[in-house]
Structures are given as structure tokens and as C-alpha cells.
Amino acid sequence: MNYSSFIPPQRTLMGPGPSDVSARVLSALARPTIGHLDPKFVTMMDEVKALLQYAFQTKNPYTIALSAPGSAGMEACFVNLVTPQDTVVVCRNGVFGARMIENVERIGAKLVVVDSPWGRAVEPQQLEDALKANPDASVVAFVHAETSTGARSDAKTLCEIAAKHDCLTIVDAVTSLGGSELKVDEWGIDAIYSGSQKCLSCVPGISPISFSEKAVEKLKGRTDKIQSWFLDQSLVMGYWSGDGKRAYHHTAPVNSLYALHESLVMLHEEGIENSWQRHHNMHNKLAEGLAALDIEFIVPENERLAQLNTIKIPAGLDDAKVRSFLLNEFNLEIGAGLGQFAGEAWRIGLMGFAARQENVTLCLAALEQAIAKCK
Ligand SMILES: *Cc1c(COP(=O)(O)O)cnc(C)c1O
Numbered sequence: 001m002n003y004s005s006f007i008p009p010q011r012t013l014m015g016p017g018p019s020d021v022s023a024r025v026l027s028a029l030a031r032p033t034i035g036h037l038d039p040k041f042v043t044m045m046d047e048v049k050a051l052l053q054y055a056f057q058t059k060n061p062y063t064i065a066l067s068a069p070g071s072a073g074m075e076a077c078f079v080n081l082v083t084p085q086d087t088v089v090v091c092r093n094g095v096f097g098a099r100m101i102e103n104v105e106r107i108g109a110k111l112v113v114v115d116s117p118w119g120r121a122v123e124p125q126q127l128e129d130a131l132k133a134n135p136d137a138s139v140v141a142f143v144h145a146e147t148s149t150g151a152r153s154d155a156k157t158l159c160e161i162a163a164k165h166d167c168l169t170i171v172d173a174v175t176s177l178g179g180s181e182l183k184v185d186e187w188g189i190d191a192i193y194s195g196s197q198k199c200l201s202c203v204p205g206i207s208p209i210s211f212s213e214k215a216v217e218k219l220k221g222r223t224d225k226i227q228s229w230f231l232d233q234s235l236v237m238g239y240w241s242g243d244g245k246r247a248y249h250h251t252a253p254v255n256s257l258y259a260l261h262e263s264l265v266m267l268h269e270e271g272i273e274n275s276w277q278r279h280h281n282m283h284n285k286l287a288e289g290l291a292a293l294d295i296e297f298i299v300p301e302n303e304r305l306a307q308l309n310t311i312k313i314p315a316g317l318d319d320a321k322v323r324s325f326l327l328n329e330f331n332l333e334i335g336a337g338l339g340q341f342a343g344e345a346w347r348i349g350l351m352g353f354a355a356r357q358e359n360v361t362l363c364l365a366a367l368e369q370a371i372a373k374c375k
Pocket of ligand 1: 074147148172195
């Protein structure tokens with residue numbers, strides 16, 4: 001066997017993630033690898049923390065980048081902040097809410113599920129009712145931006161309800177961070193996790209997380225052992241904080257963190273509100289073009305995510321054929337339907353660096369041709 005270098009094709013990524021990574025972020029990745037306890041690297045880690053605080057709009061001192069994908073961020077929040085004695089209310093309106101349930105079940109805590117229809121936001125009144133019916137509830141968890149359906153839930157209102165019932169909140173912001181309005185401190189979110197490869201447009205494999213003081217207190221007060229050694233944040237804390245004397249826990253993905261740093265610097269240069277607005281503007285342009293093609297959205301207008309557009313596959317079109325036509329003829333990736341929407345929907349991502357006019361134009365032109373050719 002003769003092996004040679006892998007040269008990937010140049011795609012335009014407009015699916016549910018990873019999103020397009022800019023040349024600027026890719027070049028940061030190629031800088032020289034240095035030691036993960038090198039003082040220069042530690043200084044950069046501190047900047048990553050400060051930039052993540054900005055992105056999350058929080059002053060939480062415990063705001064770091066986990067060396068693992070978004071799914072590990074989810075698991076870190078649950079294993080650290082949910083004990084087997086807790087009662088957890090999980091709001092489910094898609095695939096990722098279902099994964100939260102899986103986490104609670106594995107911990108062995110008492111589970112209360114609030115189901116909302118796929119393609120819709122979580123219904124706040126249903127959460128309120130569930131909390132009234134379960135006065136022992138101590139944690140509320142929900143997904144801000146459901147990437148499986150394209151629905152955006154009202155995180156501010158859901159957190160207000162949780163606070164009224166004295167519950168800690170765990171929020172999935174994997175797809176919302178950088179793409180939708182998100183204010184961790186103002187909204188009273190206790191634990192939040194995200195991913196590097198969605199609206200931050202960095203390479204996959206890193207999960208930004210942030211814990212409020214209340215969350216850190218709960219973690220520090222635990223007398224039992226956290227079930228995951230790698231994700232035990234009481235150990236990881238010593239690696240990401242402490243003046244000058246960082247304790248080795250694991251080796252950080254050094255170059256990936258250069259890339260995350262660069263993508264956060266870009267977000268900071270643009271301004272977080274401007275980034276939210278850009279996603280919104282590009283969504284409007286895409287929606288206009290889709291309407292002209294007679295393509296319908298699945299999610300009602302006021303519950304739609306700008307960065308993840310779930311649309312009905314027009315009747316008579318072959319789902320797989322269209323997606324491979326887009327990939328082969330235009331180097332364009334869009335997402336297939338997931339779960340209940342498999343075979344019925346496409347998911348068009350406008351995440352981070354992909355939320356640009358040229359991508360919208362390419363996607364609409366490519367779809368128009370695909371519709372003509374893939375009947
Ligand atoms: C992508 C995604 C995840 C999982 O992130 P990975 O980096 O793929 O592990 C979790 N939640 C939501 C809402 C997502 O979109």
C-alpha cells in the first residue's frame with residue numbers, strides 16, 4: 001500500500017456544523033506547537049478565558065474551554081452538577097434534549113421530562129406546570145438552539161421560571177453562542193456549554209463552558225466522587241486557573257486552542273451584537289430567496305434560529321440525490337433531516353464565518369438547479 005497526504009476538497013459548509021473555518025483561523029492552527037505549561041501558552045489560555053466571558057456575556061470566573069467536543073461539555077455540566085439525589089426537569093424538543101435525558105438517567109437522578117413538539121420552542125408554561133407539580137426539583141435543563149429542528153427557545157424566560165422555583169439551570173448553547181442573543185449573567189444561567197465548530201467557526205473538538213458561582217459552590221460542596229475523572233471540573237479547575245502555578249491535568253490541544261483564540265479575537269473585533277445581527281440579516285436574505293423558490297420553513301417565524309434553517313423538502317424531490325448533487329456540483333454541504341425530520345427536511349446552516357452573502361447566494365443558486373435536475 002502506498003500512502004500519501006490527505007488533501008480534503010474545498011467545501012462550503014452550510015450544514016449543522018462544522019461550519020466554514022476562515023483562512024485566518026486555519027493559519028493560527030499551523031503555528032508552532034509549544035508546551036502546554038509554557039508561560040506564553042498560559043497567558044494565551046487566560047485570554048481565551050476572558051474572550052469566552054465576553055462571548056457568553058458573563059463575569060463567571062469559571063469560564064474555560066474543555067478539551068473535547070460539545071457533547072463532553074454537556075456531560076461535564078451534568079456529571080458535575082447533578083447528583084443521584086437531585087430531581088432534574090429536562091425540556092425536550094429535539095435530539096439534544098433527548099441526550100440530556102440520557103445523561104440524567106446515567107447519573108441515576110430523578111427525571112421529569114417536559115416534552116414540546118419537534119420544530120417548536122420549549123413552552124414556558126409547561127415548565128412552570130412541571131415545577132409546580134414537582135416541588136423537589138433542583139435542576140432545570142434545556143437546549144437554547146435545537147440544531148436538530150432549528151427552533152430557538154426563550155432562554156431568558158425559562159431561566160426566570162427556574163429561578164422562581166429555586167432550581168439551578170443547565171443550558172445547551174452549542175449552536176447559539178455567537179449566533180443568537182445570549183446573556184449568561186443577565187438571564188441567570190448557572191451552567192452553560194457550547195462548541196467550537198458552530199457559530200464560532202473554529203475547528204471541532206473544543207467545548208467552551210461557564211459555571212456561575214452557585215454552580216461552583218454546588219460542585220465544591222459535593223462529598224461523593226464525580227463519576228467521570230476526565231470531566232471532573234474540581235480537578236480541571238487547577239489546570240485552567242491559579243496564578244502562575246497551573247497543575248497538570250491533561251495535555252490541552254495546544255494548536256486547536258490557538259485556533260479558538262483566533263476565532264474569539266475575530267468575534268471580539270466584530271462585536272458580539274454585530275455578530276448576532278449579521279446572522280439575523282443573512283437568515284432574512286436566505287428566507288427571501290427560499291420563499292421565491294416556494295420552499296417552506298418548518299419552524300414558525302418567531303421561533304426560528306437564524307443560524308440553522310430547517311426547511312421542508314419539496315414534494316417529488318429525492319433527498320439524497322439533491323444533497324449529493326449540491327456536494328458534487330457545487331462543493332456545498334447542507335444538512336439532512338435528523339430524528340423525526342429524517343427524509344422530510346433539510347437543515348441549512350448559516351453559522352459564524354458561513355453567515356455571509358456569498359454563501360447565501362451560492363446556496364440559493366445551487367438549490368434552484370438541484371430542484372430542476374433532481375425530480
Ligand atoms: C452539535 C451539538 C451538540 C454536540 O456537539 P459535538 O461537538 O458534536 O459533540 C450538542 N448540542 C447541540 C445543540 C448541538 O448542535
